[in-house]
Each structure stands twice: as structure tokens, then as C-alpha cells.
Amino acid sequence: MAEPRAASGKSLLFLLISVTLLHSFNLQAVHDILYHRLDFEKYLPNFSHHEFPGVVSRTFLGPVFLSTCLRGCLGVCVTLSLWRMQREVRRQFGSTVAGLFCLTCASQFHLMFYSTRPLPIALPIVLLAFPVGSFLCPSTLVIIVFRSELSLYLGLMLLMSLLSRRLGILQLLYYAIPAGALSLALTVGIDSFFWNKLIWPEDQVLWYNTTLNKSSNWGISFTSLNYFYSALPRLLDRRTRTLLLPTVGFILLYSFLPHKELRFILYTFPVLNIVAARGCSFILNNYHKYWMYKLGSLIVVGQLVTNAAYSSISLYVSHHNYPGGMYIHCFSSMSLFILMYLLPKTGVSHFLELNRNWRYDKREDIGPGHPDMKTYSYVLMEANATHIALLKDSHVPLAFIQGYSNMTLNAFQFPFFSINLGDKLVLLERVPDPEHPS
Known part of the structure; x- marks a missing residue:
């Protein structure tokens, strides 16, 4: 047993x-x-x-x-x-x-x-x-x-x-x-x-x-x-x-x-x-x-x-409940120096800091619209249209990351349920800004 x-x-x-x-x-x-x-x-x-x-x-x-x-x-x-x-x-x-x-x-x-x-x-x-x-x-x-x-x-x-x-x-x-x-x-x-x-x-x-x-x-x-x-x-x-x-x-x-x-x-x-x-x-x-x-x-x-x-x-x-933790692997091979803001409840931890040229931050006292957000090379946050709009002058969406959304039941199919995924996170990239050069 x-x-x-x-x-x-x-x-x-x-x-x-x-x-x-x-x-x-x-x-x-x-x-x-x-x-x-x-x-x-x-x-x-x-x-x-x-x-x-x-x-x-x-x-x-x-x-x-x-x-x-x-x-x-x-x-x-x-x-x-x-x-x-x-x-x-x-x-x-x-x-x-x-x-x-x-x-x-x-x-x-x-x-x-x-x-x-x-x-x-x-x-x-x-x-x-x-x-x-x-x-x-x-x-x-x-x-x-x-x-x-x-x-x-x-x-x-x-x-x-x-x-x-x-x-x-x-x-x-x-x-x-x-x-x-x-x-x-x-x-x-x-x-x-x-x-x-x-x-x-x-x-x-x-x-x-x-x-x-x-x-x-x-x-x-x-x-x-x-x-x-x-x-x-x-x-x-x-x-x-x-x-x-x-x-x-x-x-x-x-x-x-x-x-x-x-x-x-x-x-x-x-x-x-x-x-x-x-x-x-x-x-x-x-x-x-x-x-x-x-x-x-x-x-x-x-x-x-x-x-x-x-x-x-x-x-x-x-x-599918940890989209941030799964997705961060895709960017670890980039060699340039990057300052990245991460949403901690998406599955990201220090164990995923695989690139020494990257600096990861997960401050909880800032959010979309905060002036400090403009200093981040990349921002990983919830795919909320309102929050994305607050950063439209400094960042552009690079990729949307899917996670679990809901489950639907259907007695006339096998299996009788289906797992639906939806956009849960968005990865934003900073646009060139003379005040905050890369």
C-alpha cells in the first residue's frame, strides 16, 4: 500500500x-x-x-x-x-x-x-x-x-x-x-x-x-x-x-x-x-x-x-495555477542585464533566478501607475486591462500567459468535462525612454 x-x-x-x-x-x-x-x-x-x-x-x-x-x-x-x-x-x-x-x-x-x-x-x-x-x-x-x-x-x-x-x-x-x-x-x-x-x-x-x-x-x-x-x-x-x-x-x-x-x-x-x-x-x-x-x-x-x-x-x-513560474524559464537564457518586476503569487520564487544578469523584484508596495514601475525592463503581472492601460506610456505587452480559468461539464462527451485556460498574466516590455535608458 x-x-x-x-x-x-x-x-x-x-x-x-x-x-x-x-x-x-x-x-x-x-x-x-x-x-x-x-x-x-x-x-x-x-x-x-x-x-x-x-x-x-x-x-x-x-x-x-x-x-x-x-x-x-x-x-x-x-x-x-x-x-x-x-x-x-x-x-x-x-x-x-x-x-x-x-x-x-x-x-x-x-x-x-x-x-x-x-x-x-x-x-x-x-x-x-x-x-x-x-x-x-x-x-x-x-x-x-x-x-x-x-x-x-x-x-x-x-x-x-x-x-x-x-x-x-x-x-x-x-x-x-x-x-x-x-x-x-x-x-x-x-x-x-x-x-x-x-x-x-x-x-x-x-x-x-x-x-x-x-x-x-x-x-x-x-x-x-x-x-x-x-x-x-x-x-x-x-x-x-x-x-x-x-x-x-x-x-x-x-x-x-x-x-x-x-x-x-x-x-x-x-x-x-x-x-x-x-x-x-x-x-x-x-x-x-x-x-x-x-x-x-x-x-x-x-x-x-x-x-x-x-x-x-x-x-x-x-x-496550470502557476503560470508565472512556468513561463519565467523562457527568458532565463537572455544575457543582457534586466530589471524585472514579478508577481510572487504566480509561482515565481528565487529558485527561478537562473540568470546572474537578471535582477528580480517582487515589491508589494508598488503597482501599475506607480512611478517606480517605469524603471523595470520587464513587468510580469495579472492580465488586467485596466492595469495594462496604466502602463501604456512606458511598457508594451510582449506576451500573454495562460492559466486555469474554469471547468465546463458536458454529459454528451467523453471525458464529460473540459478544462478551459485563459489569459492570467501579461509580460510587459519597457519601451525606450530617454529619462530611463536601458
């Missing part, structure tokens, strides 16, 4: 090589660490996070680790952690549930997609596969260093362990206090060095997202049950209740934040997959008893096939 899951993760890694703005901090930080090596005294002021700090400061522990192992290893680490979880599922529920768990994970697009993304969200999954009895130290590290909001999820798991007496108070204090102190010292020490100021990144993130509630600036959803519509499994038995209650509690508590995205509850996917696999196993094991179970078995197989088909379609769509 490891093979299909590993193959799924590899295909997403190699076909979706670019990242968008939300994923860029870790990727840019890994680039800077790899490119500038250990000459921090000379190059640290030139690190991308000083020039483009973003909304909140994120920890450098993840990028330091990834720069050592490289990005592909993140997908391998997530796969190995899920395999470890599968072995525990096999021990608790049997081989059928374990097999269905593997198939569900392998065919689940978002889980495999984010397992190869350089996001702070993906890194904790590696540590969350530990059994309850040995998860204290890893969970403390995850909360303090990577994702402070996981204190809700892991706190509920901890409470369940205390109530069921699988964990004692003294045992909790024995492991949690040293692990917490070490994790805090580690993140404050390393991140203060890289950010050039005394900082605990996850403290800033928690303050920004919860106390100030500024995450709502990036969009809101008005129902607190938003996550439940697509995340909760339909079948439950006594043995899965301990797994599901903390998961449901975390999703419910986190749903009170106005800004909601599926990736924010990615940590719960493996647990929900275990519960779903247990329910599917119950149906399959009772296949011969009643016609309802036979129908249910067909539904179980059908949902796995549908899940795999959806993941394949999503993979194709996502491949």
Missing part, C-alpha cells in the same frame, strides 16, 4: 514545482540558506525576508531543516509518518482498515499536495504520527515552533489521554516542561538570529490571527460549521470515538476564526481517514450479510475511484 501513496506524492512534487505567495516564505528562506551558504555576516541582510517580511514572522527552523534535506524529502517524511500511522492502525483495527487508510490517503489530493509544499502546515504532520503515549515531546515542539493553533488540537488529545488515564499528570509534567523549554529556546535563538531581532514567531502568529483577528483580512466565511461540510466522516464506532472527539473539537474551535481555509485543518486528515477507513471496513466485512451492505460496498469502492479521479483532475488544474 505504500507504493500508490508514494507515487501519488511524487507526481504532485514533479508536476507542481512552483509555489504561490502563501507558500513562499519557507521556499525563499531555503533558497537563501542554500545560495548564500553559511556566510551570514555578509549575506544575512540580503535574505528575502528582510526585503519582503510579509504580514507575520515565521520560524526559520523549518527552512534550516529543509535546506539540509531539500524539498523532496518533505514528501518522503510525510509519507513515512503516514506509514508509521498505518502500522498503528493495523495493530488497533486490523489489516483491512489499514489498507483502506492507505488507499484513502494516496487518493486524497489535498493531503498529497500539501505534503510537498514548503508550508509550515506540512512540517507538523511528520511529528503528529506518533502514538499518544510518545507524542508529548513532538507535540510540544510542533506547538511552540511551527503551529501554535495546534495547542487546541493536541490539547484536546492530551485531555482525552488524561481522562482515560493513559497518561498521568506527573508523566505529563516530566516530558512537557523540558520539551517546552528546549523548543522555546531553540526557536527564539535561531529565529532571533535570522530575523535580526528578539522574536518568537509563533507568538506573533497567534497574536495576529487570534487576538487581533487580522487573519480575517484575507477573507471570511460566515458559518462556524464551514469545515464540517467537507471534513467530517459519516461512520463512527466506539473505538474511533477517542480519535474523533479531539478532531471534531479542534475543527469546531478553529471554525470561530472568520478566515477559513481547508489547509488549516490538514492535520486532521489522517485521523479522519482512519475513521473513514474503519467505517468502510465495517461495510466491506459484512458484504455477504445483506443487500444494503452490498450496495454500501459498491459505494465504498466508488468513492475511492471518484477520489482518485478528482485528484487527477485537481493535479491537472493545479499544474
Whole structure:
């Protein structure tokens, strides 16, 4: 069962090589660490996070680790952690549930997609596969260093362990206090060095997202049950209740934040997959008893096939979601000196700076109509007619770059859907100007 899951993760890694703005901090930080090596005294002021700090400061522990192992290893680490979880599922529920768990994970697009993304969200999954009895130290590290909001999820798991007496108070204090102190010292020490100021990144993130509630600036959803519509499994038995209650509690508590995205509850996917696999196993094991179970078995197989088909379609769509990252390769062979403005959320990162004569810029404080835009040899931006018109005196369109636009369904053709591409980006070239000679 490891093979299909590993193959799924590899295909997403190699076909979706670019990242968008939300994923860029870790990727840019890994680039800077790899490119500038250990000459921090000379190059640290030139690190991308000083020039483009973003909304909140994120920890450098993840990028330091990834720069050592490289990005592909993140997908391998997530796969190995899920395999470890599968072995525990096999021990608790049997081989059928374990097999269905593997198939569900392998065919689940978002889980495999984010397992190869350089996001702070993906890194904790590696540590969350530990059994309850040995998860204290890893969970403390995850909360303090990577994702402070996981204190809700892991706190509920901890409470369940205390109530069921699988964990004692003294045992909790024995492991949690040293692990917490070490994790805090580690993140404050390393991140203060890289950010050039005394900082605990996850403290800033928690303050920004919860106390100030500024995450709502990036969009809101008005129902607190938003996550439940697509995340909760339909079948439950006594043995899965301990797994599901903390998961449901975390999703419910986190749903009170106005800004909601599926990736924010990615940590719960493996647990929900275990519960779903247990329910599917119950149906399959009772296949011969009643016609309802036979129908249910067909539904179980059908949902796995549908899940795999959806993941394949999503993979194709996502491949066209990073037009900037794909297109920038075409210009890297030009030898002349060029100053280029890039739109970061199109998939462009420092790893695509393949020409030393090029200078790339992704300032967020300027836009079409700003005087500084006239100094750029090339501008890569959204194909917006109004924005293009603002630059008509200084730049001319050189090429339009297509990306995913929409999907149309047609029951009378095969395949019954078609992916439509549209102009998403435009590459503008500066016209000769006496005031700004090339």
C-alpha cells in the first residue's frame, strides 16, 4: 500500500514545482540558506525576508531543516509518518482498515499536495504520527515552533489521554516542561538570529490571527460549521470515538476564526481517514450479510475511484495555477542585464533566478501607475486591462500567459468535462525612454 501513496506524492512534487505567495516564505528562506551558504555576516541582510517580511514572522527552523534535506524529502517524511500511522492502525483495527487508510490517503489530493509544499502546515504532520503515549515531546515542539493553533488540537488529545488515564499528570509534567523549554529556546535563538531581532514567531502568529483577528483580512466565511461540510466522516464506532472527539473539537474551535481555509485543518486528515477507513471496513466485512451492505460496498469502492479521479483532475488544474513560474524559464537564457518586476503569487520564487544578469523584484508596495514601475525592463503581472492601460506610456505587452480559468461539464462527451485556460498574466516590455535608458 505504500507504493500508490508514494507515487501519488511524487507526481504532485514533479508536476507542481512552483509555489504561490502563501507558500513562499519557507521556499525563499531555503533558497537563501542554500545560495548564500553559511556566510551570514555578509549575506544575512540580503535574505528575502528582510526585503519582503510579509504580514507575520515565521520560524526559520523549518527552512534550516529543509535546506539540509531539500524539498523532496518533505514528501518522503510525510509519507513515512503516514506509514508509521498505518502500522498503528493495523495493530488497533486490523489489516483491512489499514489498507483502506492507505488507499484513502494516496487518493486524497489535498493531503498529497500539501505534503510537498514548503508550508509550515506540512512540517507538523511528520511529528503528529506518533502514538499518544510518545507524542508529548513532538507535540510540544510542533506547538511552540511551527503551529501554535495546534495547542487546541493536541490539547484536546492530551485531555482525552488524561481522562482515560493513559497518561498521568506527573508523566505529563516530566516530558512537557523540558520539551517546552528546549523548543522555546531553540526557536527564539535561531529565529532571533535570522530575523535580526528578539522574536518568537509563533507568538506573533497567534497574536495576529487570534487576538487581533487580522487573519480575517484575507477573507471570511460566515458559518462556524464551514469545515464540517467537507471534513467530517459519516461512520463512527466506539473505538474511533477517542480519535474523533479531539478532531471534531479542534475543527469546531478553529471554525470561530472568520478566515477559513481547508489547509488549516490538514492535520486532521489522517485521523479522519482512519475513521473513514474503519467505517468502510465495517461495510466491506459484512458484504455477504445483506443487500444494503452490498450496495454500501459498491459505494465504498466508488468513492475511492471518484477520489482518485478528482485528484487527477485537481493535479491537472493545479499544474496550470502557476503560470508565472512556468513561463519565467523562457527568458532565463537572455544575457543582457534586466530589471524585472514579478508577481510572487504566480509561482515565481528565487529558485527561478537562473540568470546572474537578471535582477528580480517582487515589491508589494508598488503597482501599475506607480512611478517606480517605469524603471523595470520587464513587468510580469495579472492580465488586467485596466492595469495594462496604466502602463501604456512606458511598457508594451510582449506576451500573454495562460492559466486555469474554469471547468465546463458536458454529459454528451467523453471525458464529460473540459478544462478551459485563459489569459492570467501579461509580460510587459519597457519601451525606450530617454529619462530611463536601458
